[in-house]
Amino acid sequence: MGKQRFWVKRLIGSLLLLVIGLGLLAPPALALTEEQKFVAEVWRIVDRAYVDDTFNHQNWWLIRQKLLKNPMGNREQAYSAVQQMLASLDDPFTRLLQPDQYRSLQTNTSGELTGVGLQIALDPETKKLRVIAPIAGSPAERAGIQPADTILKIDGVVTEGLSLDEAADRMRGPIGSSVRLTIGREGESVTDLEVKRDRIALNPVLADLRLQSRAETDKPAKIGYIRLSQFNANAAAEVAHSIDRLERQGAEAYILDLRNNPGGLLQAGIEIARLWLNEGTIVYTVNRQGVMGSFEATGDALTRDPLVVLVNQGTASASEILAGALKDNGRATILGEKTFGKGLIQSLFDLSDGSGLAVTVARYETPAHHDINKLGITPDVSLTLDPIRIDQIATQADRQYQAAVNLLTADSMVAAGDT
Structure with a gap:
């Protein structure tokens, strides 16, 4: 018995020596730089x-x-x-944002930026740099750049092959400096535009009360017009303030103008939907496991007055969430053109060197479970708009705006509020 224990100990000792020896011979794991x-x-x-x-x-x-x-x-x-x-x-929306780019994005969503004022995307099919929309009042809008335009060159550099961030970097620069953009537009010849960079104030809301005549009575209809240009950190509070002011002024119906609104913060879109909806689902989100979540109305709507929402090809992302929520819940009539079709949700992650990472983490569906990515939202009333000047938006020269006014007056929606 003693001999057995002796040989077992020797065997274990030999195995330990072998393991130790092999460990000494194995190359050490290389440390990452x-x-x-x-x-x-x-x-x-x-x-x-x-x-x-x-x-x-x-x-x-x-x-x-x-x-x-x-x-x-x-x-x-x-x-x-x-x-x-x-x-x-x-996936052009999952991308690295180097420190200066990340700071610029954070400034953008916080309410102010410098540059030409363009929201851009890479067309998933052609891989060309496409304009979603110019920011309202920006140098790009003043230069006449329109949604769906293609940016072919930036200061003579061909954009094909550039990432979104590389293209954005080339359009940034000191206030007062200029950048030459070569623009392609369907059915027109290629155009070179000199655009002077400027500081762009991002107050995303323009709102006022409009008196419109109606057929049923000599009493004019009081229509609140709200134009929302971006979903930044200020957007929900500014829209709420505008609705409250217009309600106190006696607004009987509303036009919410989301044309050329490229989106922004998802949460801002949800909060603004809650200003119009007392109940119902606003949006469904679907993650990588196929698990579906939802955001709901909270019973805090500021008005139940009739509502028409204006959309076009530049209506994207959070704008589509809002338009889809109002359409599928029967809260509003959507009028205009089919929207851009961005149904993916990104989250931002801070990285250790001060840069950021945008990652597509989910897709969204409208309350009626429509996946709009690359498809867009089809309006209830389809109406295209010929190009108009900036100062003609929401005037008699604006066919979409006038159609919205006609809907709110001729169909007696406003008159119902007088009883």
């Missing part, structure tokens, strides 16, 4: 949050391993590696 750690940080966020768990039908872990084998001597090379990794997802 700071640049590689940064790439791994981005990879990890996308791995956990991205809406498509197939990662565009590719081996996401293998992509990480291949990238980390490449030498990266500085942060610019790390940024390049990250951009290469994200490009493999074929």
